[in-house]
Amino acid sequence: MKRNPHLTQKIAFFLLLLATLLIVVPVGLIVVIIIQKGLPAMNWQFLTDIPRQGMRAGGIFPAIVGTAYLVGGAIIFALPIGLLAAIYLSEYSKENILSRIIKLAIINLSGVPSVVYGLFGLALFVVFFKFGASILSGALTLGIMILPIIITSSREALESVPDSFREVSLSLGASKWQTIRHIVLPNAIPGILTGTILGLGRAAGETAPILFTVAAFYLPQLPGSIFDQAMALPYHLYVISTQVPNVDEKIRYGTALVLVLLVLFMNLMAIIIRSKLRKNKKW
Amino acid sequence: MAKIVTQDLNLWYGNFQALKSVNSSFEAQRITAIIGPSGCGKSTLLRVLNRMNDLTEGVRTEGKVLVDGSDILGAEADLVSLRKKVGMVFQRPNPFPLSIYENIAFGQRIHSGGIKKEDLDALVERCLKSILLWDELKDKLNKSAMSLSLEQKQRLCIARLIAVKPDVLLMDEPCSTLDPQATARIEELMHELKRDYTIIIVTHNMQQAARISDDTGFMLLGELVEFGKTKDIFMAPKDKRTEDYITGIYG
Ligand SMILES: Nc1ncnc2c1ncn2[C@@H]1O[C@H](COP(=O)(O)OP(=O)(O)OP(=O)(O)O)[C@@H](O)[C@H]1O
Ligand SMILES: [Mg+2]
Numbered sequence: 001m002k003r004n005p006h007l008t009q010k011i012a013f014f015l016l017l018l019a020t021l022l023i024v025v026p027v028g029l030i031v032v033i034i035i036q037k038g039l040p041a042m043n044w045q046f047l048t049d050i051p052r053q054g055m056r057a058g059g060i061f062p063a064i065v066g067t068a069y070l071v072g073g074a075i076i077f078a079l080p081i082g083l084l085a086a087i088y089l090s091e092y093s094k095e096n097i098l099s100r101i102i103k104l105a106i107i108n109l110s111g112v113p114s115v116v117y118g119l120f121g122l123a124l125f126v127v128f129f130k131f132g133a134s135i136l137s138g139a140l141t142l143g144i145m146i147l148p149i150i151i152t153s154s155r156e157a158l159e160s161v162p163d164s165f166r167e168v169s170l171s172l173g174a175s176k177w178q179t180i181r182h183i184v185l186p187n188a189i190p191g192i193l194t195g196t197i198l199g200l201g202r203a204a205g206e207t208a209p210i211l212f213t214v215a216a217f218y219l220p221q222l223p224g225s226i227f228d229q230a231m232a233l234p235y236h237l238y239v240i241s242t243q244v245p246n247v248d249e250k251i252r253y254g255t256a257l258v259l260v261l262l263v264l265f266m267n268l269m270a271i272i273i274r275s276k277l278r279k280n281k282k283w
Numbered sequence: 284m285a286k287i288v289t290q291d292l293n294l295w296y297g298n299f300q301a302l303k304s305v306n307s308s309f310e311a312q313r314i315t316a317i318i319g320p321s322g323c324g325k326s327t328l329l330r331v332l333n334r335m336n337d338l339t340e341g342v343r344t345e346g347k348v349l350v351d352g353s354d355i356l357g358a359e360a361d362l363v364s365l366r367k368k369v370g371m372v373f374q375r376p377n378p379f380p381l382s383i384y385e386n387i388a389f390g391q392r393i394h395s396g397g398i399k400k401e402d403l404d405a406l407v408e409r410c411l412k413s414i415l416l417w418d419e420l421k422d423k424l425n426k427s428a429m430s431l432s433l434e435q436k437q438r439l440c441i442a443r444l445i446a447v448k449p450d451v452l453l454m455d456e457p458c459s460t461l462d463p464q465a466t467a468r469i470e471e472l473m474h475e476l477k478r479d480y481t482i483i484i485v486t487h488n489m490q491q492a493a494r495i496s497d498d499t500g501f502m503l504l505g506e507l508v509e510f511g512k513t514k515d516i517f518m519a520p521k522d523k524r525t526e527d528y529i530t531g532i533y534g
Binding site for chain 2: 164167168
């Protein structure tokens with residue numbers, strides 16, 4: 001039998017469309033369901049009150065604050081280290097064993113499952129450094145988890161600055177560091193920012209790394225210092241969904257909605273910065 | 284005494300020898316043109332003169348380059364003061380993605396910390412005047428340099444260089460991206476600048492070399508074949524190869 005090219009093409013199109021839909025539909029459904037079921041819970045009190053009646057009522061304020069602390073702490077730790085590593089890799093390192101080992105380590109780091117980070121954080125920060133289960137331990141663990149994202153995106157941003165700028169700057173008598181500081185970094189900032197925000201979104205959403213290092217099951221008060229335990233949105237969601245019986249669906253989906261909105265908002269920011277950067281790409 | 288002298292200068296990229304025993308001398312307050320077919324080593328020679336070749340991996344040099352009498356190829360040479368003294372204008376106009384003002388101020392910000400605002404203003408004005416763009420740009424100093432025309436950009440690059448007060452301007456085919464009118468105006472500018480600077484220009488364009496230069500060097504395959512007064516090189520070349528090139532045999 002001779003194949004009909006027209007028909008083959010149609011079948012191919014259909015399969016491709018199907019594959020695309022298979023991706024898009026669940027995402028859309030998840031968002032729709034979360035919004036539909038979570039929206040009724042949304043009100044000022046839900047966002048600003050502590051949980052009450054064994055988390056069956058009240059709000060999620062401590063979890064929001066806890067997540068904010070964790071994400072902020074992770075970035076304070078990971079951004080300077082990640083940026084310095086990226087500067088080293090893109091501006092200073094020559095192609096040698098050391099730089100290859102570093103690059104390999106970064107790739108591996110980004111492939112490690114998040115629960116392994118949790119265990120690592122438990123062993124290193126909670127137990128070895130005796131920080132205990134605390135915001136400090138959790139933030140450091142999350143920081144290490146998002147390091148690869150920050151290093152990789154910062155490196156790309158630095159490397160996208162044309163060499164001709166470096167060359168001119170050096171030809172004007174600037175030192176290598178002055179060149180990086182005055183010319184390369186300012187032009188790479190949007191890209192670095194984008195990567196940082198993506199890292200933040202990742203840190204805000206993960207449960208496993210904070211499970212053993214910081215998360216409090218039920219702590220209806222705000223943390224007082226970085227050595228306190230804290231509630232956090234993803235873990236709180238896990239707890240009220242699986243560990244506490246008879247929690248109103250509204251509260252569960254409301255918590256999910258807050259978390260999703262938070263992460264979506266950060267990713268949206270990253271996308272906006274990136275597209276702005278593309279638009280006024282200056283070279 | 285000549286501003287820059289090269290003595291038996293050899294240069295290798297790995298195993299490839301790009302400069303072969305180059306002896307030349309560049310006089311102050313004159314324009315020296317370096318001509319020759321593509322790949323003969325013109326840019327390489329130019330880039331040795333302020334050690335920009337340091338940025339290329341696997342480069343090795345032998346011989347001497349004397350700037351104001353002191354050898355700059357030695358390990359103890361001070362690169363920062365060398366590059367302040369011997370600056371470079373590149374083939375493609377490459378202003379920084381900063382304002383016009385900040386482009387010119389860049390060198391000062393790098394080299395002399397807390398400089399006063401009015402000193403900087405004065406510097407910017409003086410540099411823009413010396414490239415004959417002050418009247419055109421004085422109301423747009425805070426605009427991005429990226430919005431300028433190609434010719435204006437190239438002029439701005441010259442101004443940015445002048446701002447660090449160099450003695451020598453190295454220009455690697457500075458007009459090759461410009462149209463004939465803009466080229467003519469840049470050549471005029473070079474004539475203006477000649478009074479204060481030693482100018483060395485690499486050019487593909489023999490008419491340009493004949494028009495603007497006082498001295499000319501002809502290079503072929505890494506050798507400086509002939510070096511002398513432009514008039515002599517063009518009217519009465521001593522070497523057969525120079526004559527062949529001038530009369531257009533190499534194209
Ligand atoms: N980084 C490098 N590594 C290896 N070889 C190089 C390098 N740069 C230049 N060369 C070689 O050295 C020779 C001289 O190059 P150079 O750029 O100085 O020539 P040029 O005269 O400026 O040519 P053009 O007129 O095309 O600009 C060429 O054969 C070139 O292939
Ligand atoms: Mg060249």
